[in-house]
Amino acid sequence: MSEFKKYNIEEFDKYITSLNVxxxxxxxxxxxTYVPSYKQFTGNNHIQLQTGMRNYHINTNGWSDIAQHFTIFPDGAIVTGRSVEMIPAGIKGANAGAICIECVGNFDAGGDVMRKEQKDAIVSVVKILMHKFSLQPENAIVYHGWWTASGKKLGDYTKGKSAKTCPGTNFFGGNTRKAFEENLLPLVAGYEKKTKKMLETANDITWELNHTYFPIDDVDRFKKILDEAKKENNPLYWGYYKLVNRIK
Ligand SMILES: [Zn+2]
Known part of the structure; x- marks a missing residue:
């Protein structure tokens, strides 16, 4: 069984990027997790709580190791669990090809109020995994409650049929497919949208450069384009700036 490692978001990103799966x-x-919840988290007992979960999963549930690959704590710390090479014990009917993430807390309505640090870590971890494994968040992210206890796919939380309310009736606004699409999906898909917008801006500038005749001593038009790029915080601004200076 692997040793538990605790990471912040940046360290987790590096770890996942270099991992061969x-x-x-x-x-x-x-x-x-439901239990442990925020009540059991002291701010520095990450490894003890993770060890407690592993012991419970092995000794009480009879599993070979801790169920999940990663646990995200209220303070945003990420702790590794079972090896990513192993199939998780997360959702009956949806464990093959899955990465299992447990968020410490009880996120049913009336339970724990998720801290911003944990929210940010969940969003970042999901984004990092989407990027690493080239996944589309709208198809790849799944909630436990979208399956029955016997492993039948419901595709949505269905009271009375779902295995559990997990990840909680108040998890990012709810545990239904609709709540996911309205609340979590825009947060994890935002990165892709921003990148697309940046690329569109870069394409516009490139088009202008290729389709405009610039007299050798007339760089006003260039300057205008560059000002626009600078205003929009386009990361390619300095590249274009250098290009203009070379043309001059
Ligand atoms: Zn669950």
Missing amino acids: SRGIKLVQLHH
């Missing part, structure tokens, strides 16, 4: 990954499962 031979198993095919197509799903990212999101769960809440």
Whole structure:
């Protein structure tokens, strides 16, 4: 069994980027732990809580290791669990090709109020995994409550049929497919949208450069384009700036 490692978002990003995974990954499962909840988290007992979960999963549930690959704590720290090469014990019917993430807390209505640090870490971890395994968040992210206890796919939380309310009736605004699409999906898809917008701006500038005749001593038009790029914080601004100076 692997030793638990604790990471912040930046360290987790580096760890995942350099990780070689031979198993095919197509799903990212999101769960809440329910127990332990915020009540048991002291601010520095990450490894003790993770060890407690492993012991429970092995000794009481009879599993070979802790169920999940990663646990995200209220302070935003990420702790590793079972090896990513192993299939998780997360959702009956949806464990093959899945990465299982447990968020420490009880996120049913009336339970814990998720801290901003944890929210940010969940969003970042999901984005990092989407990027690493080239997944589309609208298909790849799944909630435990979208399956029955016997492993039948419901595709949505269905009271009375779902295995559990997990990841909680108040997890990012709810545990239904609609709540996911309205609340979590825009946060994890935002990165892609921003990149697309940046690329559109870069393409516009490139088009202008290719389609405009610039007299050798007339750089006003260039300057205008560059000003626009600067205003929009386009990261390619300095590249174009250098190009203009070379043309001059
Ligand atoms: Zn669950």
